[in-house]
Structures are given as structure tokens and as C-alpha cells.
Amino acid sequence: MHRISLEQWRMFVAVVDNGGFAQAGDALYKTQSTISHSIKKLESTVGKQLFEVVGRKAVLTGYGESLLTAARTLVSHADALEHDAISQQSEIRTTFTLAVDILFPNERLWYALAQLATEFPELNIQLYETVLSRCGELLDDGTVDVGIASAIPKGYVTQLATTVDLCAVAHKNHPLASDKKHALSELEQYRQLVIRDAGLRGNVNSGWLGSNSRLTVSNFEQALQGIQHKAGFAWLPLWFIQQQNKADIMPLKLDNGHMRTVAMQLAVRAELASSKVVKAFVKYLSAERTPESN
Numbered sequence: 001m002h003r004i005s006l007e008q009w010r011m012f013v014a015v016v017d018n019g020g021f022a023q024a025g026d027a028l029y030k031t032q033s034t035i036s037h038s039i040k041k042l043e044s045t046v047g048k049q050l051f052e053v054v055g056r057k058a059v060l061t062g063y064g065e066s067l068l069t070a071a072r073t074l075v076s077h078a079d080a081l082e083h084d085a086i087s088q089q090s091e092i093r094t095t096f097t098l099a100v101d102i103l104f105p106n107e108r109l110w111y112a113l114a115q116l117a118t119e120f121p122e123l124n125i126q127l128y129e130t131v132l133s134r135c136g137e138l139l140d141d142g143t144v145d146v147g148i149a150s151a152i153p154k155g156y157v158t159q160l161a162t163t164v165d166l167c168a169v170a171h172k173n174h175p176l177a178s179d180k181k182h183a184l185s186e187l188e189q190y191r192q193l194v195i196r197d198a199g200l201r202g203n204v205n206s207g208w209l210g211s212n213s214r215l216t217v218s219n220f221e222q223a224l225q226g227i228q229h230k231a232g233f234a235w236l237p238l239w240f241i242q243q244q245n246k247a248d249i250m251p252l253k254l255d256n257g258h259m260r261t262v263a264m265q266l267a268v269r270a271e272l273a274s275s276k277v278v279k280a281f282v283k284y285l286s287a288e289r290t291p292e293s294n
Contacts, residue, residue, distance in 0.1 A: 003045050006078055009071045011038045015051065016068060017201060020058045072140065080142035080269065094120070096277050099128040099135040101149040102195070102219060103164050104264050105239045112284035119280055131218075133199030139267060146278060147267045156267040161285060166260040167241060168252040170233035177250040184258060191215055191232035193223040224249070235260060 014024035015035065022032045043050050050064035060068065096116070100109055113125060128138055135149035139156065152158050168187065170177045176190060192211035196218050215232050217223050223234045227249060238259075241249065266285070272278050 004042060006074070008038050008042045010075050010078075011035050012042060012050065012064075013068070013072050013075050015039060015058050016060060016064075020056060076140055076142040080271065083142065094122065094277070095124045095126060096120075096146075096281070097126040097128070097144040098146040098148070098281070099130045099138040099144045100147075101130050101132070101135050101264065103150060103237055103262060104148050105162065105164065105237070107239070108162065108285065112281055112287075115284040115287075116277070116281050120277060123277060131195055131198040133197055133202050137199055137201055139269070142269070145269055145272050145275075146281065148264055150262050150264055152265045152267045157270070157273075158265040158267045159282075161264045161266040164262045164264060165238040166235045166262060167238050168233055168235050168254060168258075169227060169241060169249050170252060171227055171230045172248050172250045174227075174230055174233060174250075176233055176252050179253065181253045181255050183255050187233065187252075188212055193217055193226045193232045193234035195219065195223065 011024060011028065011030075014027050015021060018024045018027050021035045021039070024030075025032045025035045028035070039050065046063075046067075048063045049061050050067070051058040052061055053059070113127070117123065117125065126144075128135075128144060130138065130147075130149065132149070133151065135144075135147045136151060136153040138144045139147040140153055147156075148161050168176075174190075176182060176187070188211050190211060191213040192215070194214050194216050196216045198218075213232075215226055217226060220236055220240050223236060224244060224246070226232060227234055228246070233252065241251070266282065268278055268282075
């Protein structure tokens, strides 16, 4: 019989993710004393301290840190198993969940989802719009079946979904929007509008190329509004810029025609690789589209 329960590992991970016993209790709908007692019992079983309380925050010890990855994987796999077991109880109601970074072209995404919905009319689809590291977190947590992002955590087999070109743009009256070509280093002198990493456990500064000042926003639409109000410049996906068709938004002229290209990777949970739904989604996402399909 196991001396440490799955629920104890779940509480251990919750304390790490939420920063303390009280916060973990709120997340798991348990009392602080229940969380504290469970962690003390876990520490007693393993014979070593897992947390140190620094101020009001519970901080992992070195030993606790060494157990975190395996504990997170265990909880994630248990959640995935529960999800699959429950969803397979019904022959009619099935669910497909995916996380897609906002960089991915929305026309391609919605075409694939529309085709999937047509092929599987009783399928319930849950879409999570993510930024940077959040997609990987949802994959690791077992929340989603498929993830599409520029960075996928280790342990997943990935395939290239597409590449996305990003262009530096500003308002037509911005000092950078001139006929003069600029070096990338010149952009550092101006405020850059940056998209915020939506990750809960870590943050990535991808997209910030060293400007001395930044204005951080949550999505491309907010960045576009900032540009229109002359609050700064931004690197935005070419597909998004073309969709907006704004006469007052100008691509910046950069030396050597600089344009950033980002590779978007698609990852599938290993146990779902043979799923008919997943295979169909990947097929539609990769399909060559004719003008009639737009």
C-alpha cells in the first residue's frame, strides 16, 4: 500500500504553484490546516523538509525542488486519466481541448475547428487562447489535449504547425515611421508595446528586443490601440496587420529588411496521438486551402 497518497502530492504541487498553504487551500477548496497537516505528514514520510516559510511565502527546499517535476507529472497524468475515464463513459458526449498561442493565424485555426465540428457534430470543443509559456503549462497540467505555441515543454513530440512573420509597426506620425531605414539598435530608443506572458508559473520576455522603455499589454488588439494613440511601436504578426488594414499603421523600414520569423510547434499528449479527433484536427490544420474555402 502506498504511504503517500495522490492527494498529498496534489497538495504539494498546489503549495508550490500558489505560493503558500492558505493560497493552496483556496485553490483546492480545503482549509489551511488541512494543507499544512498533509505537507507535514508528507515530510514525515520522506524524512526531509520540503518547504521553508520565508515571510508569508512557502519556499521549496533543495530536496523539495528535486521532487517537484516528478510530482507534477504524477498529478498531471492522474488528472488526464480521470478526464479520459469520465469522457469515455458517454458515447455521445466527447470533448476536445486545445491551447493555441495568439501568434497562430486565426483564419487557419478557425478553418480547422469548423471542419472538425462538421466531421464530429457531437464534439464539444474547448479553446484556450494563450500567450507564450501558458500553453506549455496547460499541456503539463493535462488541461488540454493539443497545444500550439512557439515553445513547448520538454517531453513532447512536436511537429511544425506553421511559421509566423512579425513586422515592426508604428503610427504614421511616429518618429520611426519615416523614409529612413533604421538599424535594430535605433529601436531601443523608443517605447515598445510588448505582449504580456500569460503563464502562471513563469514569465518569458520573448518579443522584447531591448527597448529602454516598455508598455506591456495583454493582446494584439491592445497593442494596436496603443500604436494608434502613438504610445509606441510593436512587433505584430504580418497576418494580423493585414487583417486590420489600417491606413495610419506603417511598417518600419529596417536595415536588410529585418522581419522576425517564429516557428509554431504543435504538441499532442502522447496517449492521444492515435485519437481520430486529434488526427482530423491536425489534418485540417495542415490542409492546403483553396480560395473557395476562405
